[in-house]
Amino acid sequence: MLSPDGKTIAYIAPDENGVRNIYMKCVTCKHTEKISFEGQNNIASFEFTGVPDVILFQEDNNGDENTRLYKLNITKATPPHLPVAISDRIGVKAAVFKNNMRDSKVLVGMNDENPVYHNVYEFNLYTNELSLVFHNKRFPARMLFDNDLNLKIISELTKDSSVIYYRPSPKANPKKLTSRKDDWVEYLRVSAEDAPLTDPIAFTADNQRVYWKWGIGSDLGQLVIHEFGRPETNQVMYSAKKAEIASLFLHPTEKTVLGLTEYYNKPEIYVANDTIINDMQYLVNLRPGDSPMVVGVSRDFHTWLVTYLSDNKPFEFYLYRKWQNKAEYLFSTRAELNNRQLSKMIGFDFKARDGLKIQAYLSLPPSTERRIPSEVNRTNPEFVEYAKLGMIPRVPQKLILLVHGGPHMRDLFEFNSMNALLTNRGYSVLQVNYRGSTGFGKKLRNAGNGEWGRKMQYDLLDGVDFLVEMGVVDKNKVAIMGGSYGGYATLVGMTFTPETFACGVDIVGPSNLLTLLETMPPYWLGMYNEMVKTLGANVDSEAGRLSLRSRSPLFYANQVKNPLLILHGANDPRVKQAESDQFVDELKKNHIPVTYVLFGDEGHGFTKPHNTLAFAGLVENFLGKCLHGAVESFTLGQYNSSATLIADALNPDYPRLATTLPPPPSRFYGSPRGYALY
Template identity: 25%
Template structure:
C-alpha cells in the first residue's frame, strides 16, 4: 500500500505483475503530491497535495521531518486560482505562485501572483502590497517573478514587476517578507526601454538585461566598474546566433550561457573581462540539446552541473550511488538543505509515476516519503518503448510506443498522439495520458515530429512557420509505420491531441482521410490566423508571427476551420471556457461549422476549465469522454 506524505519511512515494494483495468479516477486525478521542496535548514518539506472528499482541490502541505506532523494551508478548488509552484524564501516562509483567470481589455488572460506563507502562524498574503499599484500606470499581469533569494538578508527577495512603463518593461524591487501589516519595498533597478528580463550575479547585483525589439534581442551587461550598459551579444529570434545567459558563477564575471555547439544547444562559460567574450565549452551532448537549469552547490553557490548532469565529483558520485541503489528508475536530485546533508530525490520511470525520497548523508539513509500517484503502481502500468522511424523524406523521427499489457504481437486499436507546442518534445518517463489509454487496451504512438525541441537547431527550424506541412506528414508517417510493423489495426486508428496536437488531430483527418477512424481534440487550434491575431495586444506579437507565420491568407488555408467539408470521421472536441492560451471560441466555431455541415461531432464545454486541465473534475470529464468516444468508434 502506498503512503501519502507518511513518515513511516518504509521503503517501497510491489506485488506480482498483472493486467488490471484501473478506475478512470486513477489516471484523471491530479497528482497526490507534487512540487516537493526542502527548507534551507532541512527541517521541513513543503509540497502541493491533492484534496479529495466533498471539497476537491489542492493545499500547500508543510511536514515537520522530525515529528512527521503535517499542516495544511491555502486550500483552492482549482477554479478561482491554481497553485502552480512553491519555493522556500527562508526557513519560515514559503513563496507560493498562484495562477488566476482574468480579463483585460476584453481579452481573456492569466494573472500570476506570489503569496507568502508563514509556516508557523499559517498566515498568508500577497507579497506585493495592493497599495503599491496606485503608483503604477496599470496592474501588472505577472506579479510572481522572483529573480533572487537573498540568503544574507533572509527577510527580503528581489522581484520583477511591470506597470510603470506602458510597454510592459519591468523594474526590479527589493521586497520585504511580512505576513501582516505593510511591507517595505525599494526600487533596485528602474525599467529600461525594451528590457523585459533581468539577471543577478551571486553577489545579488543586477547585472544582465535582455532587450527585445520586435524579433531582435540584445544581451546587455552593467557593472559598478563602468557607466551605462554594454551589449554582449545581439541576434534575431530563432537564429543560430542566439546566446542566452543562464547565471553567474561565484566569481562575479564568470557567466554561464546556452548557445549552439555543432548545431545543438550546449553550455558555455564566458569571462566578461575578456573583450573577445570567448565561449568556453563546459558541457554538450552529441545527439540532443542540453536542457535544464544550472545546478549549484547549496553552501557556496558555485555551479556544479546543469539539468541532471553534474561535473562536480562529489555530486556526481552521489548521483552514481543513487542510480546504483535505484537501478530501475531515473533519479533526480531536486533539492538540498543549506548544509548539504539532507536532500530530496524524485525517482521515476515509464511505469513508476514518481516516488519522493528523503536522503541524509550523515545518517547514510534514503527513505521513501511520498508517492506522486497513490493508485498507480508499476505492476499495473505499461512500458513506454523508445522507437524511431523514417519520414517520407528520410528524416529520422524519434518517439515513444506504449502497448497495453499482453498486447505484444497483436494488431491493436491505436491512438496516434502528437504533442502540443509545437516547439516542445516528448519526455521519457511516466505519462498519464498514454498510460490511461494503454490501460484501456490501446496502442499509443507519441512522436517528436520536425519542429520539436531537443534535437538541435536544424530540426527545430523545420517547424518555423510550417504548420500543416511536413510536420503533419511526420505524424501521418508514424501512423503508417505502426501499420507496416503490424502493431496497429488499420481499421481502428484514432488521432488525439491537445493544443497544437489538437490542431494536428483535425488536420490529420483532412490531409489523410483514409487513415483515421476518428479524431479527438482538447483545446485545439482550429483557426491559425485567429491564433496569431489574438497576440496583437501582447508584447510577443512579432515573435508569434515569426514562429507561426504572418501570411494570413496562408494561415487561414492551413486551418482546420477552413476545411470542415473534408472532415468525414467522428470528431470529439473539448475546451475549457477559461482557456487563456487557445481561446474557447476556436473549438466553439469548429463545432458550429461541423454541425452545420452535418458532420458527426460532439463538443464538451469545461466550465472554469483552463488550457492545462488544472481542475481535477474537468480532467475526469475529459477522460470519461475519451473512454466512451473511443469505445464507440474503435
C-alpha cells in the same frame, strides 16, 4: 520542495474539497500539516525564501494566467490568518523573478503598467514593502539576475528574430534601472538560428563569471563560462553528445557545476567532478533502470530531495542524506497505482519522408504479447532491431497518436497519467517528437519553422505509417489526440487527411492561425516576431494571410468525415474559446456532427481534480465508441465538474456520453492529476 535548512518538505495536493493547497511534512517527525487554505483557485506554485517561516505562492483566477502572488507566514498558517497579497490586481501577471534563498528580500515582476512589459520590484519579506528597481518600457523577454539580486543581463528580440543581450551601462544605477538606451550597453548578438540554444543560466558565486547554454557553432549546444560582459573569454565546459543539455546541477552556495543531464530516449547523467560521483552512483544503483533527479538540496548540501523518472511508476520521493550516503523513501505521488501494471515507453527513431531522423515513443498495453526477433527476422529482417526493443505485437493494435503541445516542447520518458489511462483501456500510444520539438538540436527545431500543417504534420503521419508497415498498428483503428499545438494537429488531421484517423480529440487547439496570431496574450506580444518565425507568415501581408489561411483547419471544416470531440477552457488566454466556437459553428453549417464540451472554470488545460476526472471520462467514452476500447460508466455531472455540453453529435449513432458501457477488464484506479497544456 525541500526547505533551505533541509528539515521540511512541502508539496501541493488537493484538499478535502478538491482545491490544490500546500502541505508541509517534517522530515524527522513525519508530521504533515496543511499550511494554505485557498477555497476556490488552485495554488499553481510556491517556494521557500531566505526567511525561515515565510513562503511565497502563486495562483490565477480559474486558468486566466494572470497570476497573483502572495506571502504566507508558515507559523501562522491557520485560519483565520490570511496570506499577504504582494499582487492580487485584476489583469496583472505577477511572479517571483529572483529568490536567492538567502536574503530577506526577493525580486518580483509585475506587468502593472503595460501588459507587455514587467517592471521589477524588490519585496521586503519582513515589512512587505515594494520598491521599484527596474522601470521597464522596452524589454519583454529574458532577464538574468546575479546572486545579490541585481539585474545583470536582459534580452531583446529583433524583427528578424535574432536576440540582442544587454548589460547595465557603467553609469546606470543598479537599484534604479530604466529601459532608456543610455542605461544599457550591448553584451552579445545572437542569430535567429542560434538563439533557441543560446541562453545565460547563472552566475558564479562571486558574480564575476556567467554560465551559458551556447548554441553558436554547435547543433546540440555547449555549456560555456566566461567573464561577465566578455563573451570573447568563453571556455567550453561541456559539449552535448546525443541531445541538448536538459538540466544543470549547481552547488547551492558555491555555484559550481556538479553535473548535467542529456535527454534523448532517456535521461543520461554526466557528473562534472568527484564531489558527487559516489552519491549519484548510489542513487543510480538504488533504482536500476530509472533515472534519479535531484529536485532540491539544503543550503549546507547535506540533505537532498530526490525523485526518479520512470515510465511505469508515478513520481516517488526520497530523502538522501549525503553524510550517510543513504536514501530514505518518503512517499509516492500516486500511491493508489503502486501495485498496478502500467505500460512501458519504448524510445525509437524513424525516418520522415524527407529523410530527417525523428525520435518517438511507443507504449503498448501492459498485457500485449510481442513477437520475438527470430520470428521477425524470417519475414521482415529490417525490423529485427525494433523487435529487440519489444515494439512489435503479435496482433496489430488500436492506436492513439498523442501529439504534444508547444510546439517548442518535447515528449519525455516519464510517467504520464494520460498514457497510463489509454494503455489501460487497450490502446497503444504513439508520441512523436516532430520537427519543431525541443531537445534534439537546432536543426530539428528550426526545421519546424513555417511548417505548421505541413512537414510537422507529415512527421506525425509518417510515424503512424511506419508502425502500420511494421505490423504494430491496424491502419483502420487510429485516432489522433492532443492539446494546444496538439489540438491544432488533431484538427489538421481530421480535415486535411480525414481518411487516416477514425476519430479525433482536440483539447484547447487553435483552428485559425490568423486569429491565433491576432489574439495573443498581451504579455506574449514582445515575442510576436518569434511566433511569426515559427508560423512562417504574419497577418500584415496578403501573402502571409493566404499562407496562414491555407494551413488553418477552420477553412476546411467541411472535410471532417469522422467523429470529433472538442474540449476547451472558457478562460484560456492563449488559445481563446472562440477558436473552438468558430470551428464548431462551421461544422454545424455543414451539418457535420461534433461533440463540444466547455469547462467554465479552466484555462489552457484542465487542472482542477473534479474537471480532470470529467475530462478522463469524456475522452475514454468517446474513444470507446469510436475504437471500442474499454470504458467505465460515466455521466457528465458525475464529478460535479464545470463541464458543459455545448454541442452534441447530430447523428444518434455518433459517439455520445456513454452511461451503460461495461467496465474495463482491469479498472484504472485514480485519474490524471491534471492536463495542462503549453
